[in-house]
Amino acid sequence: MATNLAANARAGSFLLELLHLAGWQxxxxxxxxxxxxxxxxxxxxxxxxxxxxxxxxxxxxRAMRSSRSNRGS
Numbered sequence: 001m002a003t004n005l006a007a008n009a010r011a012g013s014f015l016l017e018l019l020h021l022a023g024w025q026x027x028x029x030x031x032x033x034x035x036x037x038x039x040x041x042x043x044x045x046x047x048x049x050x051x052x053x054x055x056x057x058x059x060x061x062r063a064m065r066s067s068r069s070n071r072g073s
Contacts, residue, residue, distance in 0.1 A: 013052070015060040024063060028052070038063055 019038060020026055027037040034055035038045045043066045049055030 013056065015056045019060060019063055022063075022067075 016026055016028065016036070022040070024038045024040045029035045030052045033048055033050055034052040035046070035048045036055045036059045038047075038059050040063075043063075045059055045062050045066070047055050047059040047062065049058060
């Protein structure tokens with residue numbers, strides 16, 4: 001992971017920790033805007049947001065939807 005989640009605990013990283021524990025590979029860049037790339041198996045997601053918390057919430061929601069839709073496959 002490209003960022004220290006413990007240092008960003010209040011900025012949405014709890015959701016990123018959950019994704020990491022669920023087997024997602026994460027790349028996080030937090031500068032002017034946040035960018036998160038997440039990959040698990042054949043599913044790849046890329047999200048940008050104004051803040052790390054916003055991007056983390058979006059990537060978490062998309063990851064949960066993609067996990068649910070891949071159960072039947």
